[in-house]
Amino acid sequence: MTVSLEQLRRCHVAVDLGAARTRVFVKGAGLVVDEPSVAAVNTRSGALIAVGALAEKMTGRTPDYIRVVRPVSGGTVVDIEMAQRMLRHLLGDKLRRQLRRKPRLRAAACTPHDSDPLAQRAAVETLVGLGARRVELVDTLIAAAVGCGLPVEQPTATMILVCGAATTQVAVLSLGSIVTAERMPVGGDAIDHAVIQHLRHQHELMLPSQSVRPLQVALHGNGLTVQGPTYTEIHGRDVATGLARSVTIDTAAVRQAIQTPLTAVLDGIGKVLRDCPPDLVADLADRGIMMVGGSALLPGLDQMLREATGMPVQIAERPDVCAVLGLGAMLEGRVQPLALGPISVDGRISVDGPVDDRPLSERPLSARSAADDLAADLAGDDPPAGERPTAAE
Ligand SMILES: Nc1ncnc2c1ncn2[C@@H]1O[C@H](COP(=O)(O)OP(=O)(O)OP(=O)(O)O)[C@@H](O)[C@H]1O
Numbered sequence: 001m002t003v004s005l006e007q008l009r010r011c012h013v014a015v016d017l018g019a020a021r022t023r024v025f026v027k028g029a030g031l032v033v034d035e036p037s038v039a040a041v042n043t044r045s046g047a048l049i050a051v052g053a054l055a056e057k058m059t060g061r062t063p064d065y066i067r068v069v070r071p072v073s074g075g076t077v078v079d080i081e082m083a084q085r086m087l088r089h090l091l092g093d094k095l096r097r098q099l100r101r102k103p104r105l106r107a108a109a110c111t112p113h114d115s116d117p118l119a120q121r122a123a124v125e126t127l128v129g130l131g132a133r134r135v136e137l138v139d140t141l142i143a144a145a146v147g148c149g150l151p152v153e154q155p156t157a158t159m160i161l162v163c164g165a166a167t168t169q170v171a172v173l174s175l176g177s178i179v180t181a182e183r184m185p186v187g188g189d190a191i192d193h194a195v196i197q198h199l200r201h202q203h204e205l206m207l208p209s210q211s212v213r214p215l216q217v218a219l220h221g222n223g224l225t226v227q228g229p230t231y232t233e234i235h236g237r238d239v240a241t242g243l244a245r246s247v248t249i250d251t252a253a254v255r256q257a258i259q260t261p262l263t264a265v266l267d268g269i270g271k272v273l274r275d276c277p278p279d280l281v282a283d284l285a286d287r288g289i290m291m292v293g294g295s296a297l298l299p300g301l302d303q304m305l306r307e308a309t310g311m312p313v314q315i316a317e318r319p320d321v322c323a324v325l326g327l328g329a330m331l332e333g334r335v336q337p338l339a340l341g342p343i344s345v346d347g348r349i350s351v352d353g354p355v356d357d358r359p360l361s362e363r364p365l366s367a368r369s370a371a372d373d374l375a376a377d378l379a380g381d382d383p384p385a386g387e388r389p390t391a392a393e
């Protein structure tokens with residue numbers, strides 16, 4: 001089954017449930033939620049204490065009876081009930097009431113490229129539990145490409161690199177469709193982890209994960225590149241004594257430490273380029289790579305990719321919210337119809353056989369799986385308004 005732009009235009013709300021942040025776009029209202037995907041729970045009573053930024057601040061600072069949880073992991077909803085509770089609180093009463101008034105609430109959600117049916121089902125179930133009658137799933141790569149203004153529907157190649165927290169996805173797009181793509185299970189979290197491990201092993205210093213960002217900023221200038229500062233001072237806790245300690249660290253060694261996760265990203269880019277038809281690779285030499293996702297903001301990452309690939313590399317204007325904004329643009333009908341399907345030698349749209357004669361707006365937007373049927377099963381395709389599930393808590 002596939003989702004077309006026509007189906008997306010009937011949706012009211014777009015959701016991007018990321019490993020690090022949850023974003024919600026409401027048609028007509030814009031981006032209404034952009035908060036960390038974190039919830040703090042009182043384990044004694046089971047009550048939700050905080051969500052979003054406040055809950056994230058509590059990480060590592062809670063007494064025993066408070067647990068900070070992340071219901072989304074690796075781009076997949078791993079705790080559906082907690083994800084629903086978190087989303088309800090992030091949306092707030094006013095917005096929830098507003099959405100509940102829609103007799104047939106339809107939602108669209110980003111799903112990582114190549115996500116398995118279980119992951120798709122989890123995303124659909126989460127939104128159905130919040131009152132959506134139907135959930136359309138769109139590949140994050142397409143949503144992000146639309147969101148950063150790439151001319152995806154043109155018959156020229158564009159390359160997008162989505163640098164998330166848990167995953168990095170890369171694709172070559174042409175004629176509104178994915179020609180080749182790869183998903184690597186490394187992202188900003190793996191880079192942070194590599195820095196933390198390096199400090200622990202080389203300097204016997206424990207650094208809370210929230211302190212990695214200031215370290216990256218300290219290395220700013222030319223970022224994590226050889227032109228940056230040679231040494232920087234960092235504060236943490238001594239592994240052995242537990243006391244606060246400062247060390248001066250060699251930035252070249254930090255760069256070396258983050259090479260491992262970055263090698264996986266470079267391998268993925270290389271594989272996509274190797275699988276890509278030569279004509280499209282020639283287009284890419286001029287256009288280069290567009291970076292989106294929060295980790296695209298890692299200082300110096302673009303420079304590193306430029307040096308490693310020899311291709312021009314750009315960072316999107318608002319890289320972290322590109323995917324949900326792209327989905328929002330499709331919901332609001334601000335996107336030209338996309339012609340999708342593998343391209344044939346003569347450049348016409350074809351699907352291993354006859355040419356698709358349907359109007360562009362009715363052609364499929366991206367491949368979908370059983371999750372679509374599941375959404376229909378769970379919600380009933382268009383059931384009477386009275387039977388609509390409510391998002392009560
Ligand atoms: N200014 C910044 N500098 C460095 N890293 C950053 C910056 N801003 C965000 N990040 C990193 O970006 C990641 C979050 O990116 P993003 O919001 O795209 O993730 P996500 O969509 O929740 O994750 P995923 O798509 O993998 O499920 C985090 O790992 C965070 O550390």
Ligand SMILES: [Mg+2]
Nearest residue numbers: 018019164323
């Ligand atoms: Mg994301």
